[in-house]
Amino acid sequence: MAERKPIESWLTDMDGVLMHEGVPIPGADAFIKKLRESGKPFLVLTNNSIYTARDLHARLTRIGLEVPEENIWTSALATAQFLHDQAPGGTAYVIGEAGLTTALHDIGYILTDHEPDFVILGETRTYSFEAMTKAVRLINAGARFIATNPDETGPSAEGALPATGAVAALITKATGKDPYFVGKPNPLMMRTGLNAIGAHSESSAMIGDRMDTDVLAGLEAGMETFLVLTGLTGRGDIDRYPYRPTTVVDSIADLVDRI
Numbered sequence: 001m002a003e004r005k006p007i008e009s010w011l012t013d014m015d016g017v018l019m020h021e022g023v024p025i026p027g028a029d030a031f032i033k034k035l036r037e038s039g040k041p042f043l044v045l046t047n048n049s050i051y052t053a054r055d056l057h058a059r060l061t062r063i064g065l066e067v068p069e070e071n072i073w074t075s076a077l078a079t080a081q082f083l084h085d086q087a088p089g090g091t092a093y094v095i096g097e098a099g100l101t102t103a104l105h106d107i108g109y110i111l112t113d114h115e116p117d118f119v120i121l122g123e124t125r126t127y128s129f130e131a132m133t134k135a136v137r138l139i140n141a142g143a144r145f146i147a148t149n150p151d152e153t154g155p156s157a158e159g160a161l162p163a164t165g166a167v168a169a170l171i172t173k174a175t176g177k178d179p180y181f182v183g184k185p186n187p188l189m190m191r192t193g194l195n196a197i198g199a200h201s202e203s204s205a206m207i208g209d210r211m212d213t214d215v216l217a218g219l220e221a222g223m224e225t226f227l228v229l230t231g232l233t234g235r236g237d238i239d240r241y242p243y244r245p246t247t248v249v250d251s252i253a254d255l256v257d258r259i
Contacts, residue, residue, distance in 0.1 A: 004202070004224055005202050005203040006203065007203060007205045007224060007258070008040060008041070008199070008200075008203040008204070009040055009041040009042060009194070009197060009199035009200075009203065009204045009205075010035060010040065010041075010042040010043075010204070010205050010207065010259070011042070011043045011045055011073075011190065011193060011194070011204060011205070011206045011207070011218070011223070012031075012042070012043075012044055012045065012206070012207040012208070012252070013044075013045055013046065013206075013207065013208040013209060013210070013213075013214045013231075014044050014045065014046045014056075014060075015046065015048070015209075015231065016208075016209030016210070016228070016230060016231020016232055017207055017208060017209050017228050017230065017231060017252055018031075018032070018044065018060075018065060018252065019060075019063060019065070020230065020231070022059075022063065023063065024063045024064055025230050025251060025252055025253075026251065026253055027252045027253025027254075027256060028065055028252050028253075029064050029065055030253065030256050031252045031253070031255060031256050031259070032065050032066060032067060034259045035259055036066070038259050040259065041197035041198060041199045042071055042197070043071055043072070043073045043193050043196070043197055044056075044060075044067050044071060044072050044073070045072075045073045045074070045184070045190075045193060046072075046073075046074050046075070047074075047075045047148070047149035047151050047183040047184050047213065048074065048075070048099075048123055048149075048154070049074055049075045049076035049079070049096055049097070049099045049100045049123045049148040049149065049164070049183075050096075050097040050098070050099050050100075050122075050123045050124065050125075051074070051097070051098070051099045052074075052076075052098055052099045052102050053069045053070075053072040053073075053074065053077065054069050055098070055099065056072050056074070057069040057072060071197075073189075073192075073193040073196060074099055074103075075122075075148040075149040075182060075183030075184075075189060076096070076099040076100040076102075076103040076122060076148055077103050078148075078182050078183060078188065078189040078192050078193065079100065079103065079104075079120065079122075079146060079148050079182040079183075080100075080103035080104050080106065080107045080109075081107075081192045081196075082146075082182050082188065082192070083104070083107065083109065083118070083120075083146070084107040084108075087117060087118075088107070088108070089108055089109070090109055090116075090117040090118060091109065091110045091111070091112050091115075091116045091117050091118070092104060092109055092110075092111055092112070092116050092117060092119070092120045092146075093111070093112065093113045093116040093118070093119050093120070093134065093135065093138050093143065094111050094119075094120045094122065095119075095120070095122065095124060095127070095131050095132070095135060095167075096120065096121070096122025096123060096124055096148070097122065097123065097124050097125075099122070099123075100120065100122040100148060104120070113134060113138065115141070116138060116143050117143065118143055118144050118145070118146050119135045119138050119139050119143045119144070119145050119146070119171075120146045120147070121135065121145075121146070121147040121148065121164055121167060121168055121171065121179065122147070122148040122164060123148065123149075123154070123163060123164050125161075127162070127167055132167065132170065132171060135171055136171055136174045136175055139171065139175045139177050140175055144180075145168075145171070145172075145175070145177050145178070145179040145180070146179055146180050146182065147164055147165070147168045147179035147180070147181050147182070148164055148181075148182055148183050149163075149164050149165070149181060149182070149183030149184065150164070150165040150168070150181040150183065150185075151163045151164055151165050151183075151213070152165035152166045152169075153165075153166065165181075168181075183213075184213040184214060184216075184217040185212065185213045185214075185216040185217040185220065186217065187217055187220040187221035189217065190206065190217050190218065190220075190221035190223065191221055194221070201221050201222035201223050202222060204223045204224070205218075205223055205224040205225070205226060205246075206218030206221070206223045206224070206225050206226070207225075207226045207228060207252065207255065208225070208226075208227065208228070208231075209228050209229075209230060209231020209232055209233055210231065210232050210233055211227065211233050211237065211238065211240075211241045211243075211245070212241070214227075215227055215241075215243070215244075215245045216243065218245075219243055219245075224246045224247075225245040225246045225247070226245060226246065226247050226248075226249060226255060227245035227247070227248045227249070228249055228250070228251050228252055228254075228255075229248070229249070229250050229251065230250070230251045230252070235248065
């Protein structure tokens with residue numbers, strides 16, 4: 001087998017890799033600082049579609065992580081890019097927050113509940129029965145079903161919260177229609193992100209804390225993959241999967257010298 005090319009660009013997940021419940025993980029600041037000084041293209045990715053890149057830039061800055069807005073890639077931005085490529089200038093009924101609605105407005109989409117081309121489901125902390133009922137009826141009437149990501153639960157200080165994937169399952173059960181999931185582990189999110197920074201998969205790496213999203217997405221996009229053990233996946237969990245990361249490290253601090 002041919003040896004991999006040197007890593008010229010980096011993609012990293014955010015929660016569980018750079019921060020945990022709003023607290024930076026030791027070494028994250030040094031990693032980001034070294035990346036910025038190197039001049040290598042990089043992206044911080046998240047499946048969470050609640051926040052805009054500007055929001056996330058401000059949140060990261062508050063905890064000492066200086067990530068420019070243009071180096072943040074969310075499932076909302078990836079969904080908007082997908083729709084712009086597939087069906088430019090369309091209409092959509094959206095369940096989600098500002099991260100998603102802003103991304104769709106920016107590509108010229110009209111948000112409406114009158115015969116929309118798409119029903120787009122994203123993350124929100126206020127899923128309503130009324131909105132889900134409307135989504136079901138619009139999909140039954142012919143709207144195509146898109147979801148920003150398949151994550152079934154999300155983290156909170158009090159424990160797990162139902163997330164996009166769980167609500168999508170409810171709508172699927174009511175309509176018989178499966179959504180197209182844009183976010184990780186769909187390699188589409190990785191490829192659109194790489195395109196956004198002018199990078200190539202064969203010389204790029206993906207860092208994540210989850211085997212079933214981060215590592216799988218990086219693997220299927222043809223990237224080198226690093227699993228950190230500061231998030232949801234423990235060392236004992238790795239063998240449960242039929243694939244492996246390229247490298248397993250304790251934390252992001254172990255990768256500073258790799259840049």
